[in-house]
Amino acid sequence: MSDDKAPQRDPLIDFPQYIEKMRRLARLANLGSASHARHPLLGTLVKLNEFSNAYLTANGLKISALGPEPIKVVSQLFDILTAISMYGYDRMYWLADGYYSELEANPGIRKFITSRLPQADLYEATMSELMYWGWLRSKGFSPELADEDGAPDLLVGKDVDGNPVYCEIKSLLPGSEPDAIQNALAKANRQIKKKGGDAAIGYCLFRVVEPVRHHPVIGNRNGLAILERSKPDPAVEEIPPQIQRYVDEIQRHLRSSSYRSVAQVVILWEEQEIVGNIPGCVSVCGYRKSISLDHEQARNRVKLEHNGDLLPKATVGFNINLFSRIPLYKFV
16 A cells, blocks of 8 residues: 655646646536536635635745644645645646546547536546546556446456456545445446446445545644644554544445445545644645455456556655744744
8 A cells, every 4th residue: 555656746837737727627518607606626626726826926835824823834734735635646647638638639538527527416426537547547557438327437448358347436425424335336236237247347446535634733842833643654554543434334345245246445545644843844745545355255356457556546745844923932
């Protein structure tokens, strides 16, 4: 579950480009009418513009906009990380220049976007599908997005025997209950079987939408606000409780005789942490992680012809030097 670090990028260049590509995506999905005023994609654009105006300058982050209290600085840095993570992960995957051009030019993908993205309740699901499509492309696969109702979201590729392998993608929104997982597995099982009955081969990916934030313990040492880890280092292989409850529920189903056309389940999530001291250097990091769980009684196993990585992972982060503009006692 080791994560691939993101390349060094310049948010002052990348962020406006990301906003422009999201606008083009909105135009592609015909989201300009008044009936779509509350669409999540348009809401995302508003948040990105607000972030850009509030925190970005020609010289980098607008430090004067932070604080003054450490607890407020931490909250603001988490919000900045979420915005940067949003474009950082996407920029590595489906919004990479070549892949985005393919999205715009490919008739099948355009049809997928124009049919699904206008449906506000499918926004997170659609973005998850585009994300995983981009991840697979970056790992040497040639995935195809679904072009028929009731089919799995992605044709991943062929297995070692030349049989098609499918993936159904689900998003777990904040507050998702166990029955949501059961319903998603049942639907994935049906959709995979639709492509070949009991002989069909496929798996399911669950993306946990809400990031797990490891809020630091704020202490005081010689007039400095010390931001210390409240949990073990998120970079190590440990599943947080917020994710473990989903893992336990999925494993319970994968030990049963149900949903046997779902050969395995990939669970994808993000963890965020902030450590350092104020005044001084603060490290802000987001870790995208994933694990795979096998169905104990699967009808077929996933053995892809192309030996690429099916588990999305990445690191997005930045370091920032903060110096007080007010007496240090304000930080204790």
